Amino acid sequence: MEKRKVLEDNLRKAACEGNIDLVIELILNGVNVNSRQIVNGWTPLHWAAKRGRGEIVRFLLEKGADPDILTENGETAANLASTPEVRKILGAPEMNGGPSESLPITPNYMKNPPLNCGKDDFGSHWTSNGSVHRRMPSSQAPESSDELVLKIRVANGVDPDFIEIELPRAELTYYSLLRVCCEELGLNASQVVRIRKLPNTMLRKDKDVQRLVQMQELEVVVTPSSAKHQPNGYKSIQLYKNQTILY
Incomplete structure (x- = not known):
């Protein structure tokens, strides 16, 4: 399903x-x-x-x-x-x-079409091709926009920082939220145990997602074997806080 x-x-x-x-x-x-x-x-x-x-x-x-x-x-x-x-x-x-x-309602992927239209393999490269869920700073996401901006992270992950995602208000469903969280955090849906609204409210239905507010903080709870996953495909700077990092 x-x-x-x-x-x-x-x-x-x-x-x-x-x-x-x-x-x-x-x-x-x-x-x-x-x-x-x-x-x-x-x-x-x-x-x-x-x-x-x-x-x-x-x-x-x-x-x-x-x-x-x-x-x-x-x-x-x-x-x-x-x-x-x-x-x-x-x-x-x-x-x-x-x-x-x-x-x-005008979904984000109509207002902001992708810049690159290369071949996609079952949607695994939506983000790299200019995904409709591309993150942007909260200052660019007014309350009256057609997108709901949420802050997500992996529960008990190595990196405690949140990242921002966008959900078109025309698609405020649990499955859309799950899909975007998996795309942005580099997870498979099979790894996700539940999604919870902080501090301790589990999201289960579309209505739960539709009640979320701008900049709501969420945690994606994954299976124990996935807890060490690093969000966004980068390693936490905390692992190297005693080293000199060149940019």
């Missing part, structure tokens, strides 16, 4: 960002082409249509994408299509003045 949710999230993200290689790879490996995001009901086809990804729209339709699925706001992929090409592929009539660009 957990792995399926993560792969479905990756498929919608790849469709949005125009990563046709990853879209093909995920679908050919059995990921549900009609999977809907739990909050807004968007499918990969909705994202591809909104972003004008004609090639991806064609491929999704060939693989069984249903153009009649509605978002939580009652929109089809054709309603969200942003280009005449995509509207034609979906069999929708042209609209005077073009399609509406309004969205109830």
Whole structure:
């Protein structure tokens, strides 16, 4: 169940960002082409249509994408299509003045598309390719933004420092939080025992995640064999505090 949710999230993200290689790879490996995001009901086809990804729209339709699925706001992929090409592929009539660009919530991976669009291998390089969850200083994340900024670390890890992550408010689910934590901390989901809100509240459901506030501190509790893992792929400076470090 957990792995399926993560792969479905990756498929919608790849469709949005125009990563046709990853879209093909995920679908050919059995990921549900009609999977809907739990909050807004968007499918990969909705994202591809909104972003004008004609090639991806064609491929999704060939693989069984249903153009009649509605978002939580009652929109089809054709309603969200942003280009005449995509509207034609979906069999929708042209609209005077073009399609509406309004969205109830604008996820970060629409506002800040990745700078590098190299081939991804099942989402393992989202961060290095300009991930939608790229960390930024808290001063750049106002309370009114469409992203929830959280502070995370590995519980009882070698490095006690927190790192900041972003979750699009359109995707405030437990599975999205788990996925981003694993990507940013270099963990596998199988290593995670639980995620807790400090000081001592365990997160279990989507509603728990949706109640989090800006800059909330979280700890990812991992299996004992993973506790020595160093977050972010770097070694703690505390290990070398008696040595001269050159930058």
